[in-house]
Amino acid sequence: MIIAVDGPAASGKGTVARGLARHYGLPHLDTGLLYRAVAHNVRRLDLDPAVEADAVAACDFDDRLLDDLSLRDDETGKLASIVSAHPLVRAALFQRQRRFARQPGGAVLDGRDIGTVIAPDADAKLFVKAAAPVRARRRHAELAGRGADVPYEQVLDDIRARDARDTARDAAPLTQAADAAALDTSTLTAAAAVARAIQLVDERVRVRAGGQGPIP
Numbered sequence: 001m002i003i004a005v006d007g008p009a010a011s012g013k014g015t016v017a018r019g020l021a022r023h024y025g026l027p028h029l030d031t032g033l034l035y036r037a038v039a040h041n042v043r044r045l046d047l048d049p050a051v052e053a054d055a056v057a058a059c060d061f062d063d064r065l066l067d068d069l070s071l072r073d074d075e076t077g078k079l080a081s082i083v084s085a086h087p088l089v090r091a092a093l094f095q096r097q098r099r100f101a102r103q104p105g106g107a108v109l110d111g112r113d114i115g116t117v118i119a120p121d122a123d124a125k126l127f128v129k130a131a132a133p134v135r136a137r138r139r140h141a142e143l144a145g146r147g148a149d150v151p152y153e154q155v156l157d158d159i160r161a162r163d164a165r166d167t168a169r170d171a172a173p174l175t176q177a178a179d180a181a182a183l184d185t186s187t188l189t190a191a192a193a194v195a196r197a198i199q200l201v202d203e204r205v206r207v208r209a210g211g212q213g214p215i216p
């Protein structure tokens, strides 16, 4: 079974994807980490993230880099959303993601274009969202927990700027796939969001198998 989970920054898609992977016993790939790895290399090699050829030159990395905790900082996220707008960067990372999705037994992938580009044939697709101020509060708390002292207003501005970049780009923009179920986590705890996601996936799978279930 392939499960595609997409959504904007701090919407809870990572929590939902990890919860689904645990529940169904599937391997999970956080595809944002791949773009973050490219961003990390761009900085390390002193390249220009806005120049496509520079960003492409940073696409060659070992999977071990994905475990590097520094990939998760805010600056790397911002840089990732710049390098990810280049079509050739997306092309360079495409096969890696598709291979992961199509491994025997299936997988859960989360990102921005899983249901639309990487796994359009997924068995279940979720689009996880939450109001921007809620997402900013979550990200702010996460950063504070890691000792980063960033004002809330700045986190909110960053989230809005990232949303704008991710949805406005020409290459695989962030958008809800026509056949994806929306999951708004604004008022849900992490556990409630995962429980609802499991319900939605079970419904999707039942509908695809020709059984009874709510209309998508």
Ligand code: CDP
Pocket: 008, 009, 010, 014, 031, 032, 033, 035, 036, 077, 080, 081, 082, 084, 085, 110, 111, 112, 113, 114, 162, 166
């Ligand atoms: O968790 P958060 O949304 O902060 O970041 P992420 O999922 O790690 O993604 C970082 C950036 O990578 C996003 O802002 C997107 O621009 C880009 N990305 C993408 O373009 N396509 C994906 N499948 C995943 C991430």
